[in-house]
Amino acid sequence: MSAVDLAGELKVLRRGRGLAAPQLAERAGPALRAVCGTTEDDENAEIRRRLTDCLSEWTRSLPDDLQTAVLAAFGLHPEAGNPFYQDRVRWLAKYLQRDDRTARRRIDEGMDRLAEVAVASTNESDEAEKSRPSRRxxxxxxxxxxxxxxxxxxxxxxxxxxxxxxxxxxxxxxxxxxxxxxxxxxxxxxxxxxxxxxxxxxxxxxxxxxxxxxxxxxxxxxxxxxxxxxxxxxxxxxxxxxxxxxxxxxxxxxxxxxxxxxxxxxxxxxxxxxxxxxxxxxxxxxxxxxxxxxxxxxxxxxxxxxxxxxxxxxxxxxxxxxxxxxx
Known part of the structure; x- marks a missing residue:
């Protein structure tokens, strides 16, 4: 799995209502499903729960400004629950005291960094599981x-x-x-x-x-x-x-x-x-x-x-x- 592929799927997921989208099962890509552990049998509610948990966890490793940008883009920030992506971009621009273009650029940077964190976390967890002593x-x-x-x-x-x-x-x-x-x-x-x-x-x-x-x-x-x-x-x-x-x-x-x-x-x-x-x-x-x-x-x-x-x-x-x- 590449961080580039995952970043592309994250940028698709942020559109519209973000994680509040009604057909989340159709919008979550294969790379995102793999790193979050969802299956084809999972309902929208379960997929939303898993994605929310994963994204919230990964953003903790980001700098404060990128963390805010990513959470706002997905509609996970408590002050940026606007139903449409463009409205969330405007909120972020006002929060950062920058223009909309800078806000979008900050979101893109956050998505790319988030994908790197997610892939690294998955790889490190796999390696740790292989090398970890038996649970005694x-x-x-x-x-x-x-x-x-x-x-x-x-x-x-x-x-x-x-x-x-x-x-x-x-x-x-x-x-x-x-x-x-x-x-x-x-x-x-x-x-x-x-x-x-x-x-x-x-x-x-x-x-x-x-x-x-x-x-x-x-x-x-x-x-x-x-x-x-x-x-x-x-x-x-x-x-x-x-x-x-x-x-x-x-x-x-x-x-x-x-x-x-x-x-x-x-x-x-x-x-x-x-x-x-x-x-x-x-x-x-x-x-x-x-x-x-x-x-x-x-x-x-x-x-x-x-x-x-x-x-x-x-x-x-x-x-x-x-x-x-x-x-």
Whole structure:
């Protein structure tokens, strides 16, 4: 499937009443149906629901102006529910304080970018499914406290896992430090220190790539299906890229993150949810703006994390860099 084909179908779909069109089954093209998982037997209501969910999800990865343009074009923006496409274009032009031609150009740009996001998301999901370990356990609760105001930044991780099969004796964990890519060298024990406070024993450590460290945690005793177990870890590493995200390889029901910043407090802190890991440092990947409290802390929560996507925060501090990511 090509992004060009999908972009063409999206531009057809935006016409007229957009997603409110009565004969949506006839207007949704094969590429769009494929990426959204609709079938020939689906009724209009089901197709509309699936398309709305997919388009709303994909637009989260777009810059704010393109996100607004795309949502308005499809009639999904709460303030642009006009029944005709031309009226929605006029609304966008007024919103952007530009002329209609600029608004149309912004919509076209958004559609092209949206198609790229959709195709990349589909391909990445397929690759992740192929490479993902068998579903033998998942995380019920992951709580991380990241302290950036220490001489060496520290992250405390408290995790409760649930066995989805019998005889779970070892957990495969990982942590990524993007900065090693730029240095062109593997991550040594001095770059990333890992301490187990309770719940197991570190039985192995290996480089899965030039920036990703795989960790094997041996449990005190094997878990049976539905059994639960808690672990506590501490990670210490230099944070040179200003973001910290969780990119789970197994499903996570709840991710609770506290970040304590050093002075000066960042000029901007943004919450990132379900973005590609490579986009976590890209300022074009926008999210909710967070305001640190009087102690310089932010607190965010995420539920039902999808393996392979990034969840966390990004901050903007002049002349600072690195990132860590829990997996």
């Amino acid at each position: 356990w998942h995380t019920e609760e992951l709580r991380v406290a990241l302290a950036l105001d220490q001489p060496i930044p520290e992250a405390f991780e408290f995790r409760r896992i649930v066995a989805d099969a019998d005889d779970i004796s070892e957990l495969d964990l990982a942590l990524t430090l993007t900065d090693s890519v730029y240095r062109g060298e593997a991550i040594g024990t001095d770059d990333l220190r890992v301490d187990v406070f309770h719940g197991g024993r570190l039985a192995g450590r290996a480089m899965e790539s030039t920036d990703r460290v795989g960790l094997a945690l041996r449990l005190p005793q094997p878990l049976r299906r539905h059994g639960k177990h808690e672990i506590a870890l501490r990670f210490r590493a230099e944070i040179r890229h200003p973001h910290f995200v969780c990119v789970p390889r197994h499903p996570v029901d709840l991710f609770d993150l506290h970040v304590r910043f050093a002075s000066p407090i960042p000029a901007e802190v943004v919450q990132l949810e379900r973005v590609f890991q490579d986009d976590a440092s890209d300022e074009a990947a926008r999210g909710f703006v967070l305001t640190p409290d009087a102690t310089g802390e932010v607190h965010v929560q995420f539920r039902n994390l999808a393996p392979g996507f990034a969840y966390g925060v990004r901050w903007r501090v002049p002349d600072l860099g690195s990132h860590g990511s829990a997996n």
